[in-house]
Amino acid sequence: MSERFTGSFTQQEPIPEDGIAAALAVLRSGRLHRYNLAAGEIGETALLEQEFAQATGARYCLAVASGGYALGCALRALGAGPGVTVLTNAFTLAPVPGAIAAVGATPDFVEVTEDLVIDLDHLAARIAETRAPILMLSHMRGHICDMAALMRLCDAEGVTVIEDCAHTMGADWDGTPTGRWGRIGAFSTQTYKHMNSGEGGLLITDDAELAARMVLLSGSYMLYERHGAAPAPEVFERLKLDVPNVSGRMDHLRAAILRPQLARLAEQARRWNARYRVLEEGLKDTPGLTLIRRPAREGFVASSFQFRLAGWANDAISEVVARAAARGVELKWFGADHPAGFTSRYAHWRYAAPPRLPRTDAVLAGLLDMRLPLTFSLEDCAQIARILRAEVGAVWQARATA
Numbered sequence: 001m002s003e004r005f006t007g008s009f010t011q012q013e014p015i016p017e018d019g020i021a022a023a024l025a026v027l028r029s030g031r032l033h034r035y036n037l038a039a040g041e042i043g044e045t046a047l048l049e050q051e052f053a054q055a056t057g058a059r060y061c062l063a064v065a066s067g068g069y070a071l072g073c074a075l076r077a078l079g080a081g082p083g084v085t086v087l088t089n090a091f092t093l094a095p096v097p098g099a100i101a102a103v104g105a106t107p108d109f110v111e112v113t114e115d116l117v118i119d120l121d122h123l124a125a126r127i128a129e130t131r132a133p134i135l136m137l138s139h140m141r142g143h144i145c146d147m148a149a150l151m152r153l154c155d156a157e158g159v160t161v162i163e164d165c166a167h168t169m170g171a172d173w174d175g176t177p178t179g180r181w182g183r184i185g186a187f188s189t190q191t192y193k194h195m196n197s198g199e200g201g202l203l204i205t206d207d208a209e210l211a212a213r214m215v216l217l218s219g220s221y222m223l224y225e226r227h228g229a230a231p232a233p234e235v236f237e238r239l240k241l242d243v244p245n246v247s248g249r250m251d252h253l254r255a256a257i258l259r260p261q262l263a264r265l266a267e268q269a270r271r272w273n274a275r276y277r278v279l280e281e282g283l284k285d286t287p288g289l290t291l292i293r294r295p296a297r298e299g300f301v302a303s304s305f306q307f308r309l310a311g312w313a314n315d316a317i318s319e320v321v322a323r324a325a326a327r328g329v330e331l332k333w334f335g336a337d338h339p340a341g342f343t344s345r346y347a348h349w350r351y352a353a354p355p356r357l358p359r360t361d362a363v364l365a366g367l368l369d370m371r372l373p374l375t376f377s378l379e380d381c382a383q384i385a386r387i388l389r390a391e392v393g394a395v396w397q398a399r400a401t402a
């Protein structure tokens with residue numbers, strides 16, 4: 001009899017008890033709005049900003065309502081709007097081109113490599129063709145490109161980089177945290193990311209004027225002195241009458257449950273990566289299955305797992321997905337014809353009039369993806385690998401002998 005996995009791919013760990021206690025204290029105080037403070041109180045939101053700035057080494061940090069809001073706020077602060085082209089990855093999730101479209105700018109998509117990172121040659125070609133002033137770089141599914149090479153290219157061409165770090169909180173390239181290579185780093189604390197406040201986002205930058213613009217944009221009601229990691233008031237004085245209020249603040253309740261999670265982030269990253277390595281080990285040398293290369297300089301945090309069935313026919317991949325599902329293993333396929341769950345792919349963003357990107361099409365056609373919640377034990381991961389190995393093998397064998 002074949003084994004069946006019974007865990008849930010969408011079940012996260014509970015909020016740590018100290019986070020629950022902090023949240024209850026906020027509820028009991030009645031002061032949930034970030035600017036609602038007792039005399040002398042700093043507030044959970046400002047404290048979170050201070051701590052996240054410190055954790056990433058950034059000078060400034062702003063907590064906001066969601067990761068998508070953070071991306072939009074960064075774009076607005078940089079002046080992106082109608083008539084401006086913003087380069088981004090063809091392999092990313094819908095909120096990224098959505099943020100570009102929301103400010104009225106035009107997304108222009110860059111191909112993905114077989115390592116699931118942005119194709120730097122195609123990026124150079126798109127910069128030359130479009131003269132786009134901004135790249136919104138998405139570290140999609142936690143895969144980080146050669147950031148030194150990317151920054152060399154963008155700096156030489158005068159392209160400002162916003163990093164979408166929704167899948168790389170706690171990760172680094174060559175020792176420098178993601179979000180610290182570009183001008184602005186944007187993070188999400190939505191339930192399926194590396195810290196969970198239901199919804200939420202964080203922005204970091206070393207640029208005082210951009211930081212002030214983002215604070216004003218987020219809806220600071222001129223109370224910017226109540227921030228935890230914001231520039232000096234003089235910077236705001238110059239800008240405050242020119243920057244519109246596009247409300248998207250974080251509240252104390254979310255900040256209260258995030259602070260204890262931030263303190264545990266490095267430990268959680270180790271736990272994620274231990275699970276990733278078990279899956280990788282269990283799937284290596286599976287005929288027909290290609291693992292994703294992880295460079296030594298990539299300090300990833302693996303909250304999900306990808307592999308490729310490169311060159312496989314669509315119906316064979318569908319069969320693997322169905323057979324894995326029948327044994328409790330939920331795979332998402334980026335090559336599916338219609339958007340399902342989070343597998344949205346660039347061709348489905350019709351509002352952005354995407355061109356055909358043949359290399360991306362070829363990679364996504366064989367790309368499978370799986371969440372890796374920390375509620376899975378190492379043995380769970382070993383079992384998932386056994387099931388996938390067996391089902392990929394069965395379909396591969398049947399096709400080879402047909």
Ligand SMILES: *Cc1c(COP(=O)(O)O)cnc(C)c1O
Nearest residue numbers: 066067068093095164166188190
């Ligand atoms: C989740 C996600 C976002 C946006 O985060 P939300 O908090 O859900 O708005 C941005 N980029 C990527 C790649 C994501 O997965």
